[in-house]
Amino acid sequence: MLHRARLAAPLFAALAFGGTMAHAEPAAKPKAVLELFTSQGCSSCPAADALFVELAKDPGLIALTLPVTYWDYLGWKDTLAQDAFTKRQKLYAKTRGDGQIYTPQAVINGTVHMVGSDKANLEKAVKDQADTALPVTVSLDEAAGTLRIQLTPAAGGSDKPGGVWVLPISRLVMVPIERGENKGRSASYANVVRGMVRVGDWTGTQTTMQAPISSTKAEGADGYAVLVQADQPSKYGMIPGTILGAALSKR
Numbered sequence: 001m002l003h004r005a006r007l008a009a010p011l012f013a014a015l016a017f018g019g020t021m022a023h024a025e026p027a028a029k030p031k032a033v034l035e036l037f038t039s040q041g042c043s044s045c046p047a048a049d050a051l052f053v054e055l056a057k058d059p060g061l062i063a064l065t066l067p068v069t070y071w072d073y074l075g076w077k078d079t080l081a082q083d084a085f086t087k088r089q090k091l092y093a094k095t096r097g098d099g100q101i102y103t104p105q106a107v108i109n110g111t112v113h114m115v116g117s118d119k120a121n122l123e124k125a126v127k128d129q130a131d132t133a134l135p136v137t138v139s140l141d142e143a144a145g146t147l148r149i150q151l152t153p154a155a156g157g158s159d160k161p162g163g164v165w166v167l168p169i170s171r172l173v174m175v176p177i178e179r180g181e182n183k184g185r186s187a188s189y190a191n192v193v194r195g196m197v198r199v200g201d202w203t204g205t206q207t208t209m210q211a212p213i214s215s216t217k218a219e220g221a222d223g224y225a226v227l228v229q230a231d232q233p234s235k236y237g238m239i240p241g242t243i244l245g246a247a248l249s250k251r
Contacts, residue, residue: 153206
């Protein structure tokens with residue numbers, strides 16, 4: 001069954017989270033960023049996990065897996081989950097104002113959400129947003145221990161301030177689950193996020209910024225994604241909004 005959690009439930013209380021580039025890495029602009037909030041302790045998640053493994057093979061999509069912690073009490077502690085991802089999912093619900101928190105939940109471009117195993121609905125959401133999604137082109141270059149990130153907005157720029165984030169990822173992870181609702185199953189996960197590092201601010205204009213290459217590293221990571229995401233301050237911290245641009249490393 002679909003696993004849901006309420007924002008107000010005590011058990012699931014919110015958890016605390018220039019210049020010109022000479023050799024920018026040319027990359028096709030992605031059509032969408034898909035984030036899957038999932039859990040190894042959720043019996044309805046394996047179908048979504050498997051779907052995201054397939055979606056991650058599409059070079060036009062950036063499909064990310066963010067395992068959450070709030071189902072750990074069911075008998076199996078998720079080996080990939082982080083409190084920061086639980087918080088991110090809850091902040092998305094606050095941004096939308098609908099309070100919808102469940103697994104498997106897919107969030108497309110930081111805005112709309114749906115059941116993460118619903119392939120037809122996911123494809124429709126990507127198609128519906130095709131003309132307006134990801135207005136910022138992100139190009140990446142590594143040299144001398146530095147990651148250079150070039151941000152080029154579409155004509156007219158952007159009036160949405162936000163942050164630039166580096167997310168170390170593990171491109172494919174297989175986990176044997178020994179207890180809980182998925183006991184005896186082995187699950188596969190694509191582009192598992194291993195951390196989130198804010199490396200700069202987006203001002204709405206063409207920008208080149210630098211970050212230490214260490215920001216792309218984390219235990220188990222063999223690649224990274226870069227997101228440009230609108231945000232706004234609140235009593236809960238910076239609330240994530242629309243994803244404005246993204247790129248996936250080639251290494």
